Amino acid sequence: MSTEPPLLLALDLGGTFAFALNGALTAIRVAKLDVVGVVTLGMVTALGGGIIRDIFIDSLPPATFSDWRYLMVAAAGSLVAFAFGWRLTRLVKPILVLDAAGLSLFAVTGASKALDFGVGPGQAVILGAITAVGGGTLRDVLSGRVPVVLRSELYAIPALVAATVVVVTVRTGVYGIPVALAAAVVCFAIRLLGVRLRLNAPSPPRINPD
Amino acid sequence: MSTEPPLLLALDLGGTFAFALNGALTAIRVAKLDVVGVVTLGMVTALGGGIIRDIFIDSLPPATFSDWRYLMVAAAGSLVAFAFGWRLTRLVKPILVLDAAGLSLFAVTGASKALDFGVGPGQAVILGAITAVGGGTLRDVLSGRVPVVLRSELYAIPALVAATVVVVTVRTGVYGIPVALAAAVVCFAIRLLGVRLRLNAPSPPRINPD
Amino acid sequence: MSTEPPLLLALDLGGTFAFALNGALTAIRVAKLDVVGVVTLGMVTALGGGIIRDIFIDSLPPATFSDWRYLMVAAAGSLVAFAFGWRLTRLVKPILVLDAAGLSLFAVTGASKALDFGVGPGQAVILGAITAVGGGTLRDVLSGRVPVVLRSELYAIPALVAATVVVVTVRTGVYGIPVALAAAVVCFAIRLLGVRLRLNAPSPPRINPD
Numbered sequence: 001m002s003t004e005p006p007l008l009l010a011l012d013l014g015g016t017f018a019f020a021l022n023g024a025l026t027a028i029r030v031a032k033l034d035v036v037g038v039v040t041l042g043m044v045t046a047l048g049g050g051i052i053r054d055i056f057i058d059s060l061p062p063a064t065f066s067d068w069r070y071l072m073v074a075a076a077g078s079l080v081a082f083a084f085g086w087r088l089t090r091l092v093k094p095i096l097v098l099d100a101a102g103l104s105l106f107a108v109t110g111a112s113k114a115l116d117f118g119v120g121p122g123q124a125v126i127l128g129a130i131t132a133v134g135g136g137t138l139r140d141v142l143s144g145r146v147p148v149v150l151r152s153e154l155y156a157i158p159a160l161v162a163a164t165v166v167v168v169t170v171r172t173g174v175y176g177i178p179v180a181l182a183a184a185v186v187c188f189a190i191r192l193l194g195v196r197l198r199l200n201a202p203s204p205p206r207i208n209p210d
Numbered sequence: 211m212s213t214e215p216p217l218l219l220a221l222d223l224g225g226t227f228a229f230a231l232n233g234a235l236t237a238i239r240v241a242k243l244d245v246v247g248v249v250t251l252g253m254v255t256a257l258g259g260g261i262i263r264d265i266f267i268d269s270l271p272p273a274t275f276s277d278w279r280y281l282m283v284a285a286a287g288s289l290v291a292f293a294f295g296w297r298l299t300r301l302v303k304p305i306l307v308l309d310a311a312g313l314s315l316f317a318v319t320g321a322s323k324a325l326d327f328g329v330g331p332g333q334a335v336i337l338g339a340i341t342a343v344g345g346g347t348l349r350d351v352l353s354g355r356v357p358v359v360l361r362s363e364l365y366a367i368p369a370l371v372a373a374t375v376v377v378v379t380v381r382t383g384v385y386g387i388p389v390a391l392a393a394a395v396v397c398f399a400i401r402l403l404g405v406r407l408r409l410n411a412p413s414p415p416r417i418n419p420d
Numbered sequence: 421m422s423t424e425p426p427l428l429l430a431l432d433l434g435g436t437f438a439f440a441l442n443g444a445l446t447a448i449r450v451a452k453l454d455v456v457g458v459v460t461l462g463m464v465t466a467l468g469g470g471i472i473r474d475i476f477i478d479s480l481p482p483a484t485f486s487d488w489r490y491l492m493v494a495a496a497g498s499l500v501a502f503a504f505g506w507r508l509t510r511l512v513k514p515i516l517v518l519d520a521a522g523l524s525l526f527a528v529t530g531a532s533k534a535l536d537f538g539v540g541p542g543q544a545v546i547l548g549a550i551t552a553v554g555g556g557t558l559r560d561v562l563s564g565r566v567p568v569v570l571r572s573e574l575y576a577i578p579a580l581v582a583a584t585v586v587v588v589t590v591r592t593g594v595y596g597i598p599v600a601l602a603a604a605v606v607c608f609a610i611r612l613l614g615v616r617l618r619l620n621a622p623s624p625p626r627i628n629p630d
Binding site for chain 2: 141
């Protein structure tokens with residue numbers, strides 16, 4: 001942990017907080033859960049993507065679990081949502097924006113950490129996307145919904161774009177704070193634009209109904 | 211395996227048997243499955259929590275998988291439930307009691323094993339709870355239900371209490387057979403009391419319906 | 421990877437392609453997903469079983485992830501299904517046949533690889549079955565269905581048969597290309613016969629309806 005670059009850590013904790021708020025608000029809105037359910041879903045959403053990534057790169061125990069800072073930030077975000085979530089009317093918009101923030105930050109940090117552990121460039125892009133969508137996928141499976149990454153609207157694509165920017169710039173030696181932030185902003189913008197314009201990725205040419 | 215304390219092993223096998231019966235009875239009652247489905251759901255419920263814990267503490271292959279005693283006990287519990295489960299009218303009460311037993315035993319053994327592998331005290335408490343609720347969560351996800359740990363009624367809290375008792379007493383040097391059994395009994399009692407009194411953990415202050 | 425026997429690799433890539441087609445066609449038929457959803461579900465179905473096996477045998481990063489050939493084959497199968505899937509009327513029969521093919525090939529390769537990593541014979545049989553049913557189970561959970569391995573019809577049993585044939589013949593020294601192919605064909609035949617004849621594994625003696 002001491003060798004982790006401060007930038008990576010800051011972005012990672014930011015994504016953790018955003019996803020914890022998101023997961024906990026989802027628990028309040030969709031499933032009407034009690035405090036344990038809210039905190040559990042918040043922490044799973046916040047820590048799940050990083051845990052899956054760390055299993056894939058054989059970095060066990062997972063950093064997001066063994067490093068108390070992640071646990072604290074995830075618990076804090078969940079409790080904040082529990083305490084104040086009911087004030088947020090309908091909660092739909094903040095849930096979407098927080099999810100996009102977590103997605104963007106984790107795509108950048110996931111790809112960056114994967115490269116640090118020596119996986120190939122293609123694998124690093126995929127792992128960035130897995131880190132970004134993993135927590136939300138667990139959130140959706142646990143709350144009985146088809147994961148957002150499978151449903152329409154641009155979700156995995158902005159994460160893949162941000163992860164690709166990270167991998168390309170690391171390989172060409174221009175990666176740094178400005179590039180990392182720019183990649184996250186691009187992902188965030190594409191995601192929210194997709195939601196706003198109801199843009200979806202292309203569908204199959206024709207579907208034979210069942 | 212040979213270095214495992216006999217107490218930990220006995221409690222762990224007890225929890226494995228209870229969860230195997232529980233998962234298999236759940237398969238009979240909820241999903242009306244055939245023998246393969248019943249045994250599969252029994253074994254997943256019995257072994258899932260320990261497998262998740264062992265992935266987290268980097269103890270792979272998982273003990274509950276590589277040690278044939280766990281596989282045998284899990285398979286035996288599932289087959290017993292398959293053979294005799296139909297005699298149990300409605301099955302609701304035994305399913306609840308067996309689930310509480312597995313929860314209690316795994317909270318104790320999960321926290322204890324996590325400490326043996328050198329994780330911090332907070333992590334050990336969380337891992338105790340994950341070991342306790344993990345198998346049942348997989349059972350619920352596979353059978354298409356929202357996991358009981360997210361739904362109301364006291365479920366994760368008694369597991370966290372038992373795991374905390376284990377961690378505190380190990381650290382203060384008073385942990386042993388009596389403490390381990392007492393922690394499991396306390397968890398079991400809180401869980402069943404919660405079910406009986408329909409006690410739930412606190413809910414958010416106010417919920418804005420969707 | 422270079423030490424992997426060519427036979428194991430060829431069968432494994434064949435199973436990967438079959439499951440990628442299957443998962444992607446399922447995404448088109450059941451969930452009406454866009455291209456990202458189709459490719460995601462295709463790749464999860466194709467790579468999921470091998471990833472679970474590799475976590476169990478502590479072979480991380482998973483071979484199906486770190487070896488680009490698996491990623492390429494899985495992506496290619498998914499894209500082929502995306503491009504041409506709509507031509508296949510109703511899709512039910514090809515989905516079933518491809519699933520049976522993936523099941524058969526992965527049962528053989530999963531058991532074989534598990535033995536290579538030194539697990540016991542019983543564990544190797546179970547790991548063969550887990551490799552075979554794992555990807556389809558993730559596919560079903562992500563698309564909101566009870567996994568086919570839990571539902572009726574012979575599904576896990578042919579996989580267990582094929583894995584047992586592999587383990588027994590490896591131990592007796594007669595394992596080779598003919599045996600591996602024969603085990604896969606036997607699994608494939610049992611599975612499709614079960615579907616055709618609506619054969620199910622035995623159900624519990626009597627069920628008390630809820």
